[in-house]
Amino acid sequence: DAGITQSPRHKVTETGTPVTLRCHQTENHRYMYWYRQDPGHGLRLIHYSYGVKDTDKGEVSDGYSVSRSKTEDFLLTLESATSSQTSVYFCAISESRTASMMNTEAFFGQGTRLTVV
Amino acid sequence: LAKTTQPISMDSYEGQEVNITCSHNNIATNDYITWYQQFPSQGPRFIIQGYKTKVTNEVASLFIPADRKSSTLSLPRVSLSDTAVYYCLVGDATGGFKTIFGAGTRLFVKA
Numbered sequence: 001d002a003g004i005t006q007s008p009r010h011k012v013t014e015t016g017t018p019v020t021l022r023c024h025q026t027e028n029h030r031y032m033y034w035y036r037q038d039p040g041h042g043l044r045l046i047h048y049s050y051g052v053k054d055t056d057k058g059e060v061s062d063g064y065s066v067s068r069s070k071t072e073d074f075l076l077t078l079e080s081a082t083s084s085q086t087s088v089y090f091c092a093i094s095e096s097r098t099a100s101m102m103n104t105e106a107f108f109g110q111g112t113r114l115t116v117v
Numbered sequence: 118l119a120k121t122t123q124p125i126s127m128d129s130y131e132g133q134e135v136n137i138t139c140s141h142n143n144i145a146t147n148d149y150i151t152w153y154q155q156f157p158s159q160g161p162r163f164i165i166q167g168y169k170t171k172v173t174n175e176v177a178s179l180f181i182p183a184d185r186k187s188s189t190l191s192l193p194r195v196s197l198s199d200t201a202v203y204y205c206l207v208g209d210a211t212g213g214f215k216t217i218f219g220a221g222t223r224l225f226v227k228a
Contacts (some may be wrong), residue, residue, distance in 0.1 A: 035218075042204065043161070043218040059217075090160050106153065106216075108160025 003027050004109040012115045019078040021112050023091030025071075029054050031105065032074040033058075033092040034066060036085075043090060049074055081116045088113050121205045126223040135192045135220050139205030142186050147209040150181060150188045155202045155221070165190070166201075192224075200226045 004025030015017050025031060028037030029051055035043040035058075047066040055066050063085060065077045078085055091109040120139040129135045133223035141150070149168050153161035165172055167179040167188070178191040192199060202223050 040220060042220045045217075092160070105163045105166060108162070111158070111160055 003111045004091060004093055004107060006089075006109040006112050008112060009110065010113045012117060013081050013093075015082060015116055019081050019114065019116075021076040021089055021091075021114070023074045023076070023109060025074075027095075028109070029093040029095045029107075030073060031070075031106075032068065034064070034074065034076045034093065035066050035090045035108075036060065036086050036087040037090060037111075046076065057063060072106075078101045078114075081114075083116050084113060086116045121207055121219050122219070123205050123219065123222045125220065126225065128225050129195055130223045130227050132194050133195055135199070135224060135226075137190045137191070137192075137196050137203055137205075138187060140187050141205070141207045142155075144185050144207050145209065146173045148198065148207050148211065149217070150179065150185075151205065151206045151208075152177070152179065153204040153218075155204065161204060161218075165187070195224075197226050197228060200224060 005024045009021045033048040034046040034116055037043045044060045046060055046064050047055055047058055049055045049068040052068055052071055054070060063078060066076045067077060074091060090111045092106040094106040122139060149166055151163045151166040153162040154164050163175045165174055166177045167181050167186060169181050172179045179190040188195060190203060202221040204218050204221040206216045
């Protein structure tokens with residue numbers, strides 16, 4: 001299994017409080033992603049990073065911010081948590097694709113279950 | 118990004134072959150077709166990937182017709198442990214794996 005560690009694995013927090021989720025990789029992959037998964041929606045991309053300090057928004061980025069100060073760490077922050085952000089959050093990583101490679105694949109972490117009460 | 122359509126759920130029995138078909142009518146020339154498997158409380162796991170014709174690995178086969186507008190994941194002789202959600206993804210990973218996940222197909226294998 002790819003070396004991806006998410007922390008914490010479970011968290012309960014109150015509405016309005018800030019929350020930071022951490023993703024740590026040991027694979028030195030260039031790309032890192034944060035997804036959320038809710039019943040009936042599959043996985044939806046929140047933000048992704050294509051290098052240190054290089055990030056961009058995904059399809060459901062409102063209410064979330066990210067930071068990547070080191071290759072191995074990608075942080076997801078909920079500045080002021082709301083009940084609608086109760087979800088399971090997955091981090092993923094992937095390597096760069098070069099012209100000589102087949103399409104790359106993404107490796108996923110075990111997920112963080114966040115409950116906002 | 119190409120949208121995919123796959124059945125919401127399927128039932129099967131142990132030992133049977135299971136075929137899950139995915140429709141992706143607006144697939145682009147550079148797009149690959151990738152299938153992921155997800156068990157409860159775990160992240161998705163890569164199963165197989167292909168561009169055209171047939172690809173086979175130790176766990177599955179992927180059949181892609183010439184027009185590439187659909188693909189079929191084939192799981193030979195399923196067991197109870199193959200009960201999971203299967204996602205069909207279409208995309209080009211140049212610039213990152215920003216592929217859209219649909220709701221997937223929930224496969225339930227019965228004894």
